[in-house]
Amino acid sequence: MTNTGTPWIYIVGEKLLVALRTPSEPAIVERLWSLVCSPSTTFEDALRVIPNTSGGEPASFVALERSSGNGSVKLLVHGDAVVDAHTGGRWTRITSGDQPWRRDELSGVEAVAAGGLTGEPGSPVSGVSFPLGSGVIVANRIDWVADPGSIAAPARADAAASASPVPPAQSHFRPAPADTHTIIRPPAQRVRPEDDPAMRHDGETVLRRDIAPPIQDETVLREAPLVPDDPKTLLYGFRINGGQAYPLDAVHYFGRNPRQPRIPLPDPSRLVPVVSGSKSVSATHLEIKQIGDSIVATDLKSTNGTSVIPPHGHWRRLRQGESVVVAPGTFIDIGDGNVIEILPPWPGV
Known part of the structure; x- marks a missing residue:
């Protein structure tokens, strides 16, 4: 968490994660929280609840579903949201680009970072961090890692772990499995589809x-x-x-x-x-x-x-x-x- 940049609301369950850029309707957050707490909720169930527009513009959000055991991740990146995924020994950044959204399914995922990310994929970050088992929080970034020993990358947190918080001084490369770090996000520079449809x-x-x-x-x-x-x-x-x-x-x-x-x-x-x-x-x-x-x-x-x-x-x-x-x-x-x-x-x- 940082005191600058755009905060996000993260609704985190055992297998589902939803990130909404603030502000967001409390009723929507409550509904999503009830969904991610249910083991029978699917990725599609969560998408049906999230609004696609906000103030006439494409809404910014991430919906992500992790499959237990095989490292596969199903995700939808909408608006200005960003996801960094670590697969095959390298980091890949996933954005909607010049389209309103991008939907993807990845295999062999070792780590994921979501929110309003800036800098190079996998670059170090700083900020006040804390672990999260499940719940609803406001932060600038959330990270999940399957095997922290196999990844040389920025600090991240295990969304399913329950370790003790790590002091901010350790918020750099190779943290403990349950460290959560944030990143300052300046306003994104995007070409909006409605401005130039030919660029999409x-x-x-x-x-x-x-x-x-x-x-x-x-x-x-x-x-x-x-x-x-x-x-x-x-x-x-x-x-x-x-x-x-x-x-x-x-x-x-x-x-x-x-x-x-x-x-x-x-x-x-x-x-x-x-x-x-x-x-x-x-x-x-x-x-x-x-x-x-x-x-x-x-x-x-x-x-x-x-x-x-x-x-x-x-x-x-x-x-x-x-x-x-x-x-x-x-x-x-x-x-x-x-x-x-x-x-x-x-x-x-």
Whole structure:
């Protein structure tokens, strides 16, 4: 804890951790605390409670779930929040970048730091520190480490430990397992998406515009919700990670290596491959199509699932094979930083 910089509210349980930048509604903090105390609460349960906006701007928060035993961490970084993760012998910084958020799942995680972090990932920090077993605290930074002997990095704390506090004089490299240290965080310098939407592309997404020939596949599509089968009077669009906009003038299949369904559809279709280094995106992950003046998104029984966030709404995880009608302004997260934005009616239509 420091007396300067932006403080954060940390809600810490045995496996779930949520960091909210202050100020935050007490009712939300109380609700999150009741959730993280329950062993049956999932990562998605916590996301449904956290507001996505604050004062008209993207809210800043971190949601993190640790899996016991295998070192895997599931996380969502939203707004100006920052997470440093130590994996494979090195530190990696995870931010939302030029997007409103970033969702990721890491394996072999040895340590995590969360909050409003500055400086180089893994750089030393200073401040008044104390251990935390579980609870709700206000601080500038929180750290968790699985094996302190294997990491040469800044001071950190075991969120599941209960050792005695260490005097501030020892707040530097290689602390005891239960030291918590903080960092002074100056105002972040970010390009806001609303200022320059063209800057929201991560440079990794590959979008193919041609209509690929039908390819035999085992993908089974679930029937879409009932929507009016009227002729189109509007033509909506989409873009990936804030990149180039494309019209929804065909049925679009998104995935790591997408294929058309085994039974060809009467409507034209396009395959949209995306980059997924961790292969958390399924080969054929998501279908988006326009029926009349409605837009229908369908999870194609993906392995790691699909998350949908409507305008001014909360995160919702689709069930395998589930279809949902989405509105312009909806974001659809299919994993590995690949976020599809549904755009308003196409110009000139």
